[in-house]
Amino acid sequence: MTGNDGKPMVARPAVAQGETPGVVEGMADGQQSQESGRPQDAAESRRTKSLRPSSAGADGERTRRRSRRLPDATDEIIIGALADDARTGITEIAGMANVSRATAYNRIKRLTDDGVIRGYSVVADHARMGLGVTALVLISGSQPDWRANREVLSSYPEVEYCWYVVGSADIVLLVRVADTDQLRDLILTRLQALPGVTATQTLTVIDEVVHRPVVRPED
Template sequence: MHLDDIDLALLRALNKDGRLPAAELAAQANVSRGTVYARLERLRRAGVIRNFSIDVDHQQLGLHVTALVLVSAGQFRWREMSGELAALPEVQYAGYLTGGFDIVLLVRVRDTETLRAFVLEKLQGIPGVRSTQTLTVVEEVVDRPSIVPGE
């Protein structure tokens, strides 16, 4: 799908504040409210906008430990593992990799004991997981909800 300057302006505005009313979006993109509604619907139907969500402070939710967990797994099970990883509520993000590890997970938990239980019991209990390496995040520097070209 080709995105023009109006599409990108709308996405940039929503990326900064997803609750902007159509009138404000129209003013920022220099278009009518009708154009805003039509463009947003087109972007949603095309899958560019997948959903509308909230940005929460994980610390305020009691999730004080953030970790990246690198997983070495049997390649014969990678399709099946997608569903198993998605079912783990501690996993915020999972992606398949090239290189020395097969999967990276962004995990958020209450404390180090919960992280230990997650890695040693839940994750390593999944068939096909050969080994893991856990990197604990000591400070989050950049945490963008998404990246829109031109920002």
Template structure:
């Protein structure tokens, strides 16, 4: 195998348990928590028709299994002072995904990173205060990463998060 075709070694870290199948109650709990991550155990239990202890155990199992990765707030980026959003596509050096990902994770305003197939390798969603900050991010920060071969910026004119029905 040529060096450029060799895969990177697997990442170190804890190995998650094997995924367990989710039943209808688990699916209902997930839907409810996606709509309202602050829902009480009592309200979850009532909605899915199980005891509070059962709801608590199920939520803990979903967390332990890595199905639920965390809880957070859905932010209106414009109202939070991040009025410019863009998807940035990147072409990167072959087999440099892990290295590039670590550098993208710390970029100010980076919101979502995906390794994809197609005409480019990485799709990055960023939120910045304005076009000047976006330009600085792309021209100074992204294009300075040695493994980034090229970028293309797609400015977002309007966006809407699709929220689960609650």
């Protein structure tokens, strides 16, 4: 079809009543451009984005690798100083590790954030506190009941350590009491009355030869 000037006329889509001509024309132009291959449709755009490598996974893996890093020689010096005396000042620790105060502080913070240093405690002489009897109590029994017994064992003030183990026993307790009467009461009255307990064996400590607050790996 040609106009009065002899030039070909371009057909435009009909505009319904109430529609905005610019919007309709824009849609038509967009459709024409898509058919010509210039713009990228939404589905193809999503496919392209999904093929791009994600930096989040790589960053997460790098973070996990950093968190799994074992303490180095400088870290071990710092840990050893705090294990020997938790009151050791940052200046003294920096001198022992041959690093600056800022480096020593940052190392302690990182070791704490990573869970390597879990806290600072006092090493007490239990005998001088009136707890002259130390014993290991091995407990055997029905394993389905151990989960329910965890809170009960944790509530006993005589228990210093409680381990769930694999072997001839199921649980090992390190207990400290004033005398053998208190030890007998703990074992016969309370421990053997726990659900699932079938047997106990008591090993009384006669001498504490080694007590290391921190065990350091060999080089």
